[in-house]
Amino acid sequence: MPRVLVSTLLVTVFLAPFANAGRISPIDMQPLIAPGYEAEDRDERGMWQLFDRLEEDIANSNLVVRDPELTAYVGGVMEQLLGEMAADFRVYIVRNPDFNASMAPNGMMLVHTGLLARIKNEAQLAAVLGHEAGHYFRRHSVQRWRSMKTKTAIMSVIALGAAAGSGASGNASNNWYDLANAINAGIMLSIFKYSRSHEQEADAYGLRLLAESGYAPHQAAAVWGQLISERKASAEARDKRYKDRSRSALSTHPPTESRMTDLRLSADDLVDTMLDGNGGSNGVGTWRSGIASIRSSLIEEQIKLNDSGASIHLINSLADGGWSSDLHYFLGEAYSLRGGEGDTELAAEAYASAVQYADPIPEAYRAHGYAEIKAGYKEDGYEALARYLELRPDAPDAAMTRFTIGQ
Numbered sequence: 001m002p003r004v005l006v007s008t009l010l011v012t013v014f015l016a017p018f019a020n021a022g023r024i025s026p027i028d029m030q031p032l033i034a035p036g037y038e039a040e041d042r043d044e045r046g047m048w049q050l051f052d053r054l055e056e057d058i059a060n061s062n063l064v065v066r067d068p069e070l071t072a073y074v075g076g077v078m079e080q081l082l083g084e085m086a087a088d089f090r091v092y093i094v095r096n097p098d099f100n101a102s103m104a105p106n107g108m109m110l111v112h113t114g115l116l117a118r119i120k121n122e123a124q125l126a127a128v129l130g131h132e133a134g135h136y137f138r139r140h141s142v143q144r145w146r147s148m149k150t151k152t153a154i155m156s157v158i159a160l161g162a163a164a165g166s167g168a169s170g171n172a173s174n175n176w177y178d179l180a181n182a183i184n185a186g187i188m189l190s191i192f193k194y195s196r197s198h199e200q201e202a203d204a205y206g207l208r209l210l211a212e213s214g215y216a217p218h219q220a221a222a223v224w225g226q227l228i229s230e231r232k233a234s235a236e237a238r239d240k241r242y243k244d245r246s247r248s249a250l251s252t253h254p255p256t257e258s259r260m261t262d263l264r265l266s267a268d269d270l271v272d273t274m275l276d277g278n279g280g281s282n283g284v285g286t287w288r289s290g291i292a293s294i295r296s297s298l299i300e301e302q303i304k305l306n307d308s309g310a311s312i313h314l315i316n317s318l319a320d321g322g323w324s325s326d327l328h329y330f331l332g333e334a335y336s337l338r339g340g341e342g343d344t345e346l347a348a349e350a351y352a353s354a355v356q357y358a359d360p361i362p363e364a365y366r367a368h369g370y371a372e373i374k375a376g377y378k379e380d381g382y383e384a385l386a387r388y389l390e391l392r393p394d395a396p397d398a399a400m401t402r403f404t405i406g407q
């Protein structure tokens, strides 16, 4: 799957190949845009119009997660982070399992579900939102746009996407989004490989916003740390060596050690200078309740990628904040998918743990039921399957489950 978003001017979190050529101080980062900013000259207005069209397509796409609780929650974090400036942004949660987020010049921000799946607290979400907002406030897109020699090629790609989107097919929005993704991955990387200083600015800007709004600035580096250890676990499970791709200008994913170090050092400074030595708030509880309505679907999306090293690492890492029914259940699913020696037993144990909770995820009863039957405990198995049917009478496999237990 292409990992770089739709548009050539969406600046991704990842385009920071080299980080340590002089750290930018967060204190120096001032906004270049005032609240309510509108594109000024013709050049910039043209660019905005392209993104307005793109946004219309994305807003109508069924790839956008439409969950009122989640939307309200993310909106609240934007307000805490940006104050009145938050009104200039629209944040869309896009279904995509990759860790990514991006910022368009017209105020459209995209956050992937794959990013939310890996975040552990509200300060980490704020770190990502703040980084993307940093690109906006520092006017990175328009600077790139003006320095670009190949605007025609980019405009034709966007136009092609829009044309495909207006086609007759039922889920045309999806098609064109994927198409634009595929086409842009290559073009974008070749054009924007020089974006290091912009990424450094966005990192610094994001940290400043965190500190100003009382969030823990160290959580920005923590996000990268989590990502690096997941990548290592994934590589290890596949017998591949993890590479810190900081030297590759074409890498779409450089969550590098050096970038993490810069973020950590700058956070140290901010804690001393702006927070009087107080580390700031993490917001673990508010994060968990904020994403409660979609958390299971976030984890499920990762499990389905069938990267067992990454999945198992991710679940264990999320369980640092406490185990829960869904985490046990999905751990079982990850073992089942891995299907190695002893994995059936590990999965059965995980499912058994999942149904011990007061309010288990219903699918855990199904998985536990079949595991029990397989292990020879037919009655217990049937009981669990009956419980599953009670909770999910309209499940796609309800008829088959009824047949199994002879109802």
Ligand SMILES: [Zn+2]
Binding pocket: 011, 012, 013, 014, 015, 131, 132, 135, 199, 202
């Ligand atoms: Zn960025």
